Each structure stands twice: as structure tokens, then as C-alpha cells.
Amino acid sequence: MSEVTVIGLGPMGMTMAETFLAAGHDVTVWNRTASKADELVAKGAKQADTAATGELLVVSQISYQAMYDSFDDARLDGKVVVNLSSDSPQVLREAAEWVAARGGTLITGGIMVPPPGIGRPGAYTFYSGPKAVLDRYAATLEALSDVTYVGHDHGLAMLYYQAQLLIFWSSTTSYMHALALLGTAGVAPAEFLPFARDMFTGLGSDGPMGFAKILAEETAAGVYPGELNSLHMQAEGLGHAVAALEAAGLETTVPQALRRLFRRADAEGRGQEGLGTVIESIRKP
Numbered sequence: 001m002s003e004v005t006v007i008g009l010g011p012m013g014m015t016m017a018e019t020f021l022a023a024g025h026d027v028t029v030w031n032r033t034a035s036k037a038d039e040l041v042a043k044g045a046k047q048a049d050t051a052a053t054g055e056l057l058v059v060s061q062i063s064y065q066a067m068y069d070s071f072d073d074a075r076l077d078g079k080v081v082v083n084l085s086s087d088s089p090q091v092l093r094e095a096a097e098w099v100a101a102r103g104g105t106l107i108t109g110g111i112m113v114p115p116p117g118i119g120r121p122g123a124y125t126f127y128s129g130p131k132a133v134l135d136r137y138a139a140t141l142e143a144l145s146d147v148t149y150v151g152h153d154h155g156l157a158m159l160y161y162q163a164q165l166l167i168f169w170s171s172t173t174s175y176m177h178a179l180a181l182l183g184t185a186g187v188a189p190a191e192f193l194p195f196a197r198d199m200f201t202g203l204g205s206d207g208p209m210g211f212a213k214i215l216a217e218e219t220a221a222g223v224y225p226g227e228l229n230s231l232h233m234q235a236e237g238l239g240h241a242v243a244a245l246e247a248a249g250l251e252t253t254v255p256q257a258l259r260r261l262f263r264r265a266d267a268e269g270r271g272q273e274g275l276g277t278v279i280e281s282i283r284k285p
């Protein structure tokens, strides 16, 4: 089994260290607040005095600034830093240069599960950076999740990660609007759950509601057929939904923003195209 250092012991880093230990790896940990390592040390981890200890350094912190603060002016010669923290893609690209200037190599990652999913079937992480380096450590990293390589550009892992989270945050927030609206008429969340599930799975299906695939194909082609369900019709329908939320006394910031976007595409003359034409407005703010 191999050696790995986990830097950052928030809920994610803590679970990563536990998962590496459970997989039989030789685990060293470092955290700004040193006391958070106590539990892991009791389970067999070693505690490092400085962050830049070991060859494979897996980082999970609030941001990339935390990595800069943690390594400070340490040299990273021959070390591979696998940073699974969130930040903007451009920050990740600059971080690759920062690590290289200290003699190390950066692999960036976006892990697609919360702590309970780490090391469980179905978990995966988007990785970017030099593939040959990632390949050397993939067997160790697979203890956390499947290793999904998305390209050499260090920003890519974060772009994929944020793409997934945009879908996650907006769809779950819309689901909350749905639950709140139904709740005003006394409908319990459990009563609506089967229909919500049907919508979520339908969007990913190949059926008539399979908009993940439909929008991918339409966006690639730049053609958004709207004969059967035009954007204009949907902008009107969304207006009715906003009115329903307002009448029910609910918060409407997000649905109003959606309505603004739909109406803009309609006003720009694309109302007879399909829903997919909204991406043209997103691309030109």
C-alpha cells in the first residue's frame, strides 16, 4: 500500500483520511487547527508538523488560498499535490504555476460526492493536469472515488465540477420552490415525492422529457426546434408560475430571474424556437 498525506481536515478531508486508512494506506495528516487530527492519529494516522510532508499530498480545504497559506514558502520538489478544493478555474490554473515554481506538480480535482459518499460505489472525481502523473497515483486515489480524467488544462476539473453543481443547486432550489408552493395548499412533501422523482429521472432519460440529451444535441447543432413547445409558450407559462408563487406569498427571486431570461430570449425574436434557445441569451449577457 502507498503513502499519502491529507491536508485539510474539514468534513471532506477527515473522511478522505479515514477512507485511505480503511483501504490500508500509510496516512499522514496536517491541518491548520492541529487538534482536529487527534481522532485520526488514534486510528493510526501520523500527524505532520508541516503541510509539505510526503510525496503525494491530497488537499481538501475551503479554497486555494488555504493551500498557499498552508505550504507558505516550503519547497515542493518532486511532490505531487492533488488539490480537491473548490475555487475558480483561473485560480486553479495559476495554482499549477505556483506549485511548479516550487518544484512540484499540481493535479486539480472536483470531487462529486459529500463526505458519506467518499469511497462508496458511484463516487467519482473530475481530475485535470498532466495525465501521466495522475496515472502514477490513480490506484491510491481510487480509494476515494473513481478517477475521471477530463484533460490537461488545470481549470477543467473545476469547470466540470461547477457545471454539475449549477445543475444540482438550481434544480434542488427549484424543487424547494415546488415543495413550498404545494405546501401552501396543504400538500405534504411525501405526496409530491414520486412526481419529483419522475421529473428528475425523466430529465436524464431518453424519453420525451429527456432534456439533458435533447439540449446537448440542440446546443451542439445550434438549432432549437420549437414547433411543438415554443419558448414563447414557456415564457408565458413561467409567468403564470411566478404569479402563483407571488399569490401564495412566497419568495420569487430565482423564478423571476428565470422569467427575465426567458422573456429576453423571446423579446430578442427567438420566441418561436424551443427552450434550448435560452443558451444564446446566456452566452450574450
Ligand SMILES: NC(=O)c1ccc[n+]([C@@H]2O[C@H](COP(=O)([O-])OP(=O)(O)OC[C@H]3O[C@@H](n4cnc5c(N)ncnc54)[C@H](OP(=O)(O)O)[C@@H]3O)[C@@H](O)[C@H]2O)c1
Residues within 6 Å of the ligand: 007, 008, 009, 010, 011, 012, 013, 031, 032, 033, 034, 036, 060, 061, 062, 063, 065, 066, 067, 069, 070, 084, 085, 086, 087, 111, 112, 113, 114, 115
Ligand atoms: N462538504 C461537501 O459536501 C463537499 C463536497 C464536495 C466538495 N467539497 C469541497 O471540499 C473542500 C473542503 O470542504 P469541507 O466541507 O471539508 O470544509 P471547508 O469548510 O470547505 O474547509 C475546511 C478546511 O479548510 C481549512 N482552512 C480554511 N482556511 C484555511 C487557511 N487559510 N489555511 C489553512 N487551512 C484553512 C480548515 O482548517 P481549520 O480546521 O484549521 O479551520 C479545514 O481543514 C471545499 O473546497 C468544498 O467546496 C465539499
